[in-house]
Amino acid sequence: MKAKRLTLTLAIALSLIPVAYFVHHLNDSAFISDAVGAWFATTAGLILGIPIALWINNYQQARQEVREQKLRRREALERQLKILALMKEELKFNLAYLRRVSTNEEGKPKQRMVHVGSLKDVLWTTFSNREDTKWLTDLDLIGQITNAYYYIRATIYLEREYFRAVHFLPHEQDGAPTHQIILENYIIPNDESVVVAIEQALAGIEEAETHFQGTL
Numbered sequence: 777m778k779a780k781r782l783t784l785t786l787a788i789a790l791s792l793i794p795v796a797y798f799v800h801h802l803n804d805s806a807f808i809s810d811a812v813g814a815w816f817a818t819t820a821g822l823i824l825g826i827p828i829a830l831w832i833n834n835y836q837q838a839r840q841e842v843r844e845q846k847l848r849r850r851e852a853l854e855r856q857l858k859i860l861a862l863m864k865e866e867l868k869f870n871l872a873y874l875r876r877v878s879t880n881e882e883g884k885p886k887q888r889m890v891h892v893g894s895l896k897d898v899l900w901t902t903f904s905n906r907e908d909t910k911w912l913t914d915l916d917l918i919g920q921i922t923n924a925y926y927y928i929r930a931t932i933y934l935e936r937e938y939f940r941a942v943h944f945l946p947h948e949q950d951g952a953p954t955h956q957i958i959l960e961n962y963i964i965p966n967d968e969s970v971v972v973a974i975e976q977a978l979a980g981i982e983e984a985e986t987h988f989q990g991t992l
Contacts, residue, residue: 853991856911856913856988857985857989859903859909860985861985863899863900863981864981864982866896866898866900867924867977868978869896871974871978873895874895875971878964888959888963890935892936892939894935895931897928897929900921900925914984917980920980921977921980923973923976924974924976927969927970927973930970934966941954941958
């Protein structure tokens with residue numbers, strides 16, 4: 777307790793020394809002039825310095841926010857480009873498969889072949905389940921890709937039914953082989969729609985890639 781009182785008394789005494797020194801030199805005009813000049817300089821420094829310091833701090837924060845926004849935007853664009861590149865490869869694979877099984881080397885129609893498990897929708901399923909498609913911001917492009925995979929999945933289902941009809945179902949229905957009915961009435965008529973949908977999605981992806989790469 778005594779130590780605290782002693783410390784407080786010492787602090788008060790030390791704080792009074794400048795005051796006593798100032799009072800002692802009140803009659804000294806040179807001292808008063810210097811003191812007033814120093815006070816004015818200090819006050820002016822505070823008045824001018826604090827707003828400038830605040831402005832500099834706000835300016836630096838604003839620049840940092842702009843840099844962070846640009847970084848986030850770049851990361852989002854790069855993620856979109858990666859997703860689109862992967863889906864483009866899968867769609868191109870599916871388009872090549874459909875052309876291979878339905879046309880000859882000259883591009884003319886031929887007897888449609890069916891290979892179960894050849895069409896792919898793995899990436900679209902994965903991206904959709906993980907909600908990675910939320911990174912795609914172009915609604916028209918999302919619509920084109922969704923439409924393409926709708927037809928791809930329809931063909932996947934029909935080819936599986938064709939395979940099931942060949943191996944597990946009665947071979948004839950109303951006098952015709954079941955698998956032949958599936959092929960002629962469903963798979964072949966659907967092929968053109970699938971090809972058109974895939975080509976539209978690929979064109980949309982390539983247009984988006986060109987736009988995004990130009991903004992990086």
